[in-house]
Amino acid sequence: MSMYKTKQQRQLLDFFLKNISSQFTINEIVSQICPDDGAGKSTIYRRISKMVEDGTLMKLRGEDGKSTVYQYSGEGTDCGEHFHLKCTSCGKLIHLNCSQLDDIRTHISDDHDFTVDVKKTVLYGICSDCKKDKE
Amino acid sequence: MSMYKTKQQRQLLDFFLKNISSQFTINEIVSQICPDDGAGKSTIYRRISKMVEDGTLMKLRGEDGKSTVYQYSGEGTDCGEHFHLKCTSCGKLIHLNCSQLDDIRTHISDDHDFTVDVKKTVLYGICSDCKKDKE
DNA sequence: CTAGTTGCAAAGAGTTTGCATGGCG
DNA sequence: CGCCATGCAAACTCTTTGCAACTAG
Numbered sequence: 001m002s003m004y005k006t007k008q009q010r011q012l013l014d015f016f017l018k019n020i021s022s023q024f025t026i027n028e029i030v031s032q033i034c035p036d037d038g039a040g041k042s043t044i045y046r047r048i049s050k051m052v053e054d055g056t057l058m059k060l061r062g063e064d065g066k067s068t069v070y071q072y073s074g075e076g077t078d079c080g081e082h083f084h085l086k087c088t089s090c091g092k093l094i095h096l097n098c099s100q101l102d103d104i105r106t107h108i109s110d111d112h113d114f115t116v117d118v119k120k121t122v123l124y125g126i127c128s129d130c131k132k133d134k135e
Numbered sequence: 136m137s138m139y140k141t142k143q144q145r146q147l148l149d150f151f152l153k154n155i156s157s158q159f160t161i162n163e164i165v166s167q168i169c170p171d172d173g174a175g176k177s178t179i180y181r182r183i184s185k186m187v188e189d190g191t192l193m194k195l196r197g198e199d200g201k202s203t204v205y206q207y208s209g210e211g212t213d214c215g216e217h218f219h220l221k222c223t224s225c226g227k228l229i230h231l232n233c234s235q236l237d238d239i240r241t242h243i244s245d246d247h248d249f250t251v252d253v254k255k256t257v258l259y260g261i262c263s264d265c266k267k268d269k270e
Numbered sequence: 271c272t273a274g275t276t277g278c279a280a281a282g283a284g285t286t287t288g289c290a291t292g293g294c295g
Numbered sequence: 296c297g298c299c300a301t302g303c304a305a306a307c308t309c310t311t312t313g314c315a316a317c318t319a320g
Contacts, residue, residue: 004295005295006294006299008301027284040303042285042301042304043300046301061196065194067284085249087249096243096247100246104236107235108236112220113263114263115260117260121260122256126250128248139320143276176278177279177310182275
């Protein structure tokens, strides 16, 4: 399969590494990486899908509930190990490293016989900053 | 706004009430409700959006990670009060009434200063039945 | 009667696919 | 040199929107 390391593959990975805590839509990625927009959009789609498959990226639903955004979750992160909180107001993604939260998985597994897939799960809500703004 | 109770509105609500624990894509809804398919699809879209807004329906991502499915979550359910587990293998949605899970919300709220919105959150993973099948 | 609602068709947005070309190893 | 990856354009699917006809209250 992905045996070749092409320029485009490296560009894409670099882009996410440089913006390791940010999320982007396909269009944002395309316009940031491709010279004069539009070029290579299908390649971006193809590559992104594979990166989601192999865990390099997380696929999330945007704040508006319509768009799809992607964020790096590969090496260097422990995104396969912890839960994520996503603010539905500002879009921020919070990595939740917390032993108590890990207990939840054990609890759900033991008591509800359901194996939670942390990589696919995002808890949506309102972050502290946005909470303040509303006051 | 929604002051009129039209035939279509009632049909749609009845359909979800009759299939209170199932999920449907827009196309499935359209073909089940509309006589000879295709008819009134835009009405379905318009009405579904409103039902999601007012909490009558939950909007979920389908098993394939691409499609969007809807399930009843209005009166008679306590879907605004508990978490949901969704099996990424068979698509089943599990309503998680469990005090320990409620503690999670308190914990995240108190210790992580983040207010989880239960209605928008779904925990994805593998249910017991599908786990067995793999053995 | 009046304003919200519906149906249709057309427009839009997002994503996928076929095929010839290009580039990695 | 062989094969996978890329780019482009066309095809597709899903969803939204404009507008005239309709209907509940």
